[in-house]
Amino acid sequence: MPRFRVMEVLHFTSKMKNTEKGSDRAEDGGEVESVCCEVDEVKKMKIRGRVRLMKKNMLDINDFMASLLDRIGEMLGKRVSLQLISESQSDLGNGIRGKLGKEAYLEKWITTVTSLRGGEAEFPVTFDWDESLGIPGAFIIKNHHHGQFYLRTLTLEDVPGCGTVKFICNSWVYPTHRYKYDRVFFSNKAYLPCQTPAPLQKYREDELVNLRGDGTGELKEWDRIYDYDYYNDLGFPDKGPEYVRQVLGGSKEYPYPRRGRTGRKPTKTDPKSESRLPMLSLDIYVPRDEQFTRTKFSQYLAYSLKSIVQVTLPEILSLWDKTINEFDSLDDINRIYEGGIKLPKVNLLRKVKERIPWTMIKELVRSDGEWLLKFPMPDVIKKHKSAWRTDEEFAREMLAGVNPVVIRRLEEFPPRSKLDPQVYGNQHSHIREHHIEMNMDGLTINKAIDSNKMFILDHHDTLMPYLRRVNSTKTKTYATRTLLFLQADGTLKPLAIELSLPHPQGDRHGCVSRIFMPADEGVEGSVWQLAKAYAAVNDSGFHQLISHWLNTHAVMEPFVIATHRQLSVLHPIYNLLHPHLRDTMHINALARQILINAGGILERTVYPAKYAMEMSAVVYKNWVFTEQALPADLLKRGMAVVDLGSPNGLKLLIEDYPYAVDGLDIWYAIESWVRHYCSFYYPTDDQMLGDTELQSWWSEIRDVGHGDKKHEQWWPKMKAVEELIQCCTTIIWTASAFHAAINFGQYPYAGYLPNRPTVSRQFMPEPGTDEYNELERNPDKMFLKTITAQLQTLLGVSLIEILSRHSSDEVYLGQREDSEDWTRDDEIREMFGRFRDRLFEIERNIVERNEDGRWKNRRGSVDVPYTLLYPNTSDYSRVGGLTGKGIPNSVSM
Known part of the structure; x- marks a missing residue:
């Protein structure tokens, strides 16, 4: 391609400036025309790109026809188009948005081999690009297929002045008729609002408006709207008085964090309560990009156990009609781990298959065909x-x-x-x-x-x-x-x-x-x-309702929603926090549908029963965001004191407190990473104060997401970078390490229900009573008649086995889903590498402490090493399962 010399360009520019009306213009016209032609020839170029995406599962009955039509459509014409957007040249006729390149189309859609079950594949694309438009900073994609696909990345090669440009998308793209706007994706370069290239500014603002929605209507799977609502979908008043539950949030008596809005219609009986989906449905709305991956969701189908219980409880109960729903001895309990409990010879499949799919039933059944309930051996x-x-x-x-x-x-x-x-x-x-x-x-x-x-x-x-x-x-x-x-x-x-x-x-x-x-x-x-x-x-109920559900799942959801509504994907704080928001809205939505709802598995297996969620709302009155920081929590509980002579200015009063010892290591590693990151983008407090997106984000968290506590004086004012550092550290700690410490130990310790019973069914026997005499004769049998019953035990163990498992595609603290491509800033990647190295060191320290006989609380008489805060950063195999260790980035289970 011919190149135009600099002096010729300057000469041409000078002559154009000196051109006057009349003869001079005519005189120079021929030269202007010839130069323009040569400039056009110079500026036109080809940019090769690679799009990585995952097609929708063709074997899915609901999408089989769409997949078939898509393949036919590709024979008739190009169906997926992309347009690059300049980050340096604006189009005055398009609201000062960046100039667009010509549409390009994905190639080889039909010939590229992909699994019928869906799977990632790479498709080439070639762009015609005008070199004068500079570097592409974003692109528009239009899907003219009948079905959606998951867009992973777009990579541009040999872009003049830049080399490789990467776009990290990680989003489901539905057919164009589902949207009232263009789907826009930005390159992996973070900008504060005031630093955003002018051609991208309107695209940035428009995207946030689209994600907020207008607060009306029932939301559908292709909607990308993040909005708030009260917990008004736990009860089912149309079903009867037993299923009425308090609306949580919006009142002084029952304050609560907000959850994601679905927009479903109110119930007939109570206009303040939202109607519920059918009992076995897991199709509750959350933005599509917040849903589990296909791998995780397939592994998560065990959650269907909870639905089975709610629908088939009478049938299951009838199977035990020759017993009194009791374990007669501890040996009976041990058999559910060693050999299982053989059900009566009733055709369970015949009784429930009409209502429950086989894939859901088989969690209750041994793979060898015997009708047994068998569970992994708990560590304890x-x-x-x-x-x-x-x-x-x-x-x-x-x-x-x-x-x-x-x-x-x-x-x-x-x-x-x-x-x-x-x-x-x-x-x-x-x-x-x-x-x-x-x-x-x-x-x-x-x-x-x-x-x-x-x-x-x-x-x-x-x-x-x-x-x-x-x-x-x-x-x-x-x-x-x-x-x-x-x-x-x-x-x-x-x-x-x-x-x-x-x-x-x-x-x-x-x-x-x-x-x-x-x-x-x-x-x-x-x-x-x-x-x-x-x-x-008592402790089991508090753990499930408060430590676990309220203090991680529920309080984190407003942070997830506000981050998507107020921080652009270009914002550096969005990039910092986004890995720690993954899957939270989806797991919470599933919990509202089948776990914490009226008659759900939590009410059936934990002692507060129908008052469980109401109790958690009362406890939320005392929730303070700043006290969720680990050092502040330890000081508040009197487990530590300020000691300026200690490395971190804190001294534990129980030196051998494994949760606190390991937790402080993790906390300060996170804090150091966050401090370097935030200071990189905000060298001064004034820059942070002038960040309109950041200030709107924090105001919305306080005034809307946690709106029942907006008048509390303890909220940070977000006027100094140090406040931002502490807030982001607390958010990341809560979503990752704190949640890991109280979630993934459930099966190792509570999978054996006698160790962590969830219900007591009779009071302490009084001397002289028949119960007291029975306790004296057969203490184990009386113990078992007092704590969780047989059916509740089986259901409870099933639940916590599921909750304690890591999915095989889990992303742990110190890892990023997109590895090194998540940011274009080399210095930020180096900072993150140092954070990961520090986590490696913490892992080694935990192993050494667990092997050191001086620390008796790290193993105890049960000989179970404390690994719940072992980061698992060095384990990239992602096997998943009941590992009893590993800190996922987010509240994802």
Whole structure:
């Protein structure tokens, strides 16, 4: 191609400027024309591109015809077009948007071999490009097929002045008639709003407007709208009074984080409640790009177990009509892991196949065809079948188990309640010195408190206001307090458990409490095992409803929605946070449909039953965003103190606190990465203050997403870069490490229900009663009759097995889905590499600590190493499954 010399261009430009009307113009006309022709010849060029996409599954019955029509359509003409957009030249006639290149079409659609089940494939595309338009900064894609496809990337080769230009898309593109706007994708270069090239600015703004929607109408699968709503879809009032549930959010009594709007019509019975999908449907709306990958969703079909239970519970119950729905011994429970439970000889397939697809049934069935329920062996009983019953393990799991985020230092004795005495009377603890001092290694209460040796697991105030209602159901339980003593070897020893009930004469009379102390033998030992079980029931419910659901899943969803609504994909903070938002809206939508809804699996297997979600809304009143930061949480619970002499200015009061030790390593690694990243884009506070998208994002999180708490004074003002650093670190910590610590240990510890029972069905036996005599004769049988029943156990274990599994395509902390292509900035990639290297180092440290015999809380008597905060950054095989380790980037399960 001929090249035009610089001096000739300057000469041409000068002559054009000097041209006057009349003869001069005519005189120069021929030269102008010839030069223009040569310029046109110079500027025209070809840019080769490669598009990577995944076609829709042709074997999907709903899309078979669309796939067939698409192939026929390609024979008749090009069906997928792309237009490059200049990032340096504007089109004044198109709202000052970047100039467009000519349309180009995907090539070899038919001849490129792809799996009928769908799969990624690469298609060439050739663009005619005018070199004067500079570098392409975005492109428009139009899908004229009948079906959608997943657009992964567009890569341009040999772009003048740039070389390779990469567009990371990762989005489903539906047929053009589904959109009222063009689908636009931007290159992998981050810009603050004020730094965005002018030709791309309107495209940037338009895209955010499209994602926000107008707040009306029922949303369909091809809609890309992120909007807010209350939790008004948990109940099903049209089905009857038993299925009425409180609307959560929008009131002082029941505040709640917002969830994604679906726009479904209200119920006939209650206009404030949203109608529900059919019970077995998993087709609840979330933006298509927020849905699980095909790999993950296929693995996730085990979630259908929950739907099966809701529809076929009467049929399943009938299979046990010759029993009393009880495990008769611990050996019976062990058989569900060692050999399974053989169902009665009833044709279960015949009974349910009419209503449940075979792929859903087979989770209940052994692959060899026997009708058995069999589960993997939980870690807590793999090496020692009875070590879970020890006091050592009972206490250790408060520091290194599935819910190590509640225990706190005891600062006053007796423990005091914060419940309003005008409503609930005296709710202070009835534990006294004589109950516990004989087990405190010779220390007095005051000395032990002053020496930071007294700790408490306190669920009293959370449960007491609901206890009358909870105990009006099949549940029979207590509000519990557990006192513990820190021993010289760094382990905790239980001192006493307090079981409390509301006063029979009314709430204003306070509570009635019983105190139980440790015992090893006889009926006293059996009573003590029951007392620990009641405490574990409280902790299990709090774990599922508050630590897990509320403090990760629910509180994160507003951050997901606001990020997509207010931060462009070009925004550097969007690029920082996006990996930590993956799948959260989808898992939450599925939970509302089949888990936390009225009559859902959570209500059937966890003790608060129909009051579960309402209780979580009351607890949300005390939620504070800044206290979700790990250092702030440890200080609040008194598990750490400020110590300027320590490397991070924090000293743990229990040195061997595995969750906190590993967690602080992860926290400070995240914080360092976020600090370098944010400081790169915001050298000064003023630049951050002037970022309109960022300020709108934070305002929307506070005022809308968490709107019931918008008047709280603790919200960061987002006026300094340091505030942004702490907020982003907290978001990433919550979505990744915190969620991993409280989710993926569920099956290893709670997969054995006697260790973490979720329900108690009868009160502590009183001396002289038949129940007390039975406890004395057969303590294990009485224990099992008190805790979770057989059917609830099977359902509960099924659920937590699913929740504890990593998908095989999981992306872990320190990894990016698009590897090195997610950003064009070399310095940012280097920063991220240092973050990953630090995580490698943390992994090695965790392994070393777990092997160090000095740290007794890291393995305990059950010999289960603490690996829940092992990042798994170095494991790129992505095997998935019940690994008991690994920190996914997001709340994705």
